[in-house]
Amino acid sequence: MTKFNMSINKLESLMNDCKNELIQLGIIDEENMNCEYKYVYKIGFNDRALKRYGRCSRKTDYHNKTITYNITINKYFTECCDEEKVKNTIMHELLHTLHGCMNHGVGWKSYADILNRNGYHINRTSSYKEYNEYVSSMRNNETKYIVRCEHCNKEYRYQKASKVIKSLSNVLSRSNYICPACHRTTLKVYDAKTNKLILN
Numbered sequence: 001m002t003k004f005n006m007s008i009n010k011l012e013s014l015m016n017d018c019k020n021e022l023i024q025l026g027i028i029d030e031e032n033m034n035c036e037y038k039y040v041y042k043i044g045f046n047d048r049a050l051k052r053y054g055r056c057s058r059k060t061d062y063h064n065k066t067i068t069y070n071i072t073i074n075k076y077f078t079e080c081c082d083e084e085k086v087k088n089t090i091m092h093e094l095l096h097t098l099h100g101c102m103n104h105g106v107g108w109k110s111y112a113d114i115l116n117r118n119g120y121h122i123n124r125t126s127s128y129k130e131y132n133e134y135v136s137s138m139r140n141n142e143t144k145y146i147v148r149c150e151h152c153n154k155e156y157r158y159q160k161a162s163k164v165i166k167s168l169s170n171v172l173s174r175s176n177y178i179c180p181a182c183h184r185t186t187l188k189v190y191d192a193k194t195n196k197l198i199l200n
């Protein structure tokens, strides 16, 4: 799998490209924007919210008459998806900055339709195979121990030999812990790499 390393400068320049395209298409009409207020667009990476690719929030500073749009793009998404997909996500978020488009209602949808007729692929939600694979391989790499319940088959992943892992790996103390799902003392520790039972 290719791993891309997108810089913040690159991300900013992609946003500027997107913004200029929105102006060219007449979707953002700078002349008609509320002249009283200054509009600021910021973009950055997010490495905490794994479930979404992008996010847009708005902050209004009434005192300085500034409206700031803060767009964040999932860092891991930019590591595994190509520039085209990143641009689709930036566009998706930029559409949220338009009047009445903070949700995915009729307004947002009609602009998305215009962009989709101009080579974009913007949906309300998207799910890219490469991203799902990337995140699951990231998780697998971090997992050292898998605690598996023999009764309900539920699995719990651990990155370190924590107290729970140590107790469950020991014959004398393994019954100190119950499965959170089925409440039975049927948990066993497995080595995540070899899938071998660890029991001392």
Ligand SMILES: [Zn+2]
Binding pocket: 092, 093, 096, 104, 124
């Ligand atoms: Zn959205």
Ligand SMILES: [Zn+2]
Binding pocket: 149, 150, 151, 152, 153, 154, 179, 180, 181, 182, 183, 184
């Ligand atoms: Zn269980």
